[in-house]
Amino acid sequence: MTPIRKRTYSRVTREATEFFGKLIRLGRKERKMTGNELAGRAGISRATLQKIERGDLKCEIGLFFEVATLVGVKLFEADNSQALSMHLGRIDDKLALLPQSVRTSVKVDDDF
Numbered sequence: 001m002t003p004i005r006k007r008t009y010s011r012v013t014r015e016a017t018e019f020f021g022k023l024i025r026l027g028r029k030e031r032k033m034t035g036n037e038l039a040g041r042a043g044i045s046r047a048t049l050q051k052i053e054r055g056d057l058k059c060e061i062g063l064f065f066e067v068a069t070l071v072g073v074k075l076f077e078a079d080n081s082q083a084l085s086m087h088l089g090r091i092d093d094k095l096a097l098l099p100q101s102v103r104t105s106v107k108v109d110d111d112f
Contacts, residue, residue: 009057018055020064020073025053027071042067 030039040048044063051059052067068075076084 021053021055023073024071025067027073031071038067041070043109047072
């Protein structure tokens, strides 16, 4: 049986999720919401909310975003959904200009 390898993350990644979790916790407390209230509104368990607020890297990113939205944490500095939609449109335009797939370059040894 092959041993299960534990996924390792960079320090920056760990700190970013911890920071995001603390922003969520701060937003919840500023709105005077209990953990149970927020978990109920998000459709998750209280234990999952606690993991999110701790910045647990095993939680789905979608859950982080959903809970952050519920407590008013701004995502990507967008003040409203129109701004986020505009940014998405710009990214789609840029992606349309790029090739559909990326291939590794083949190195040709032309040294005779």
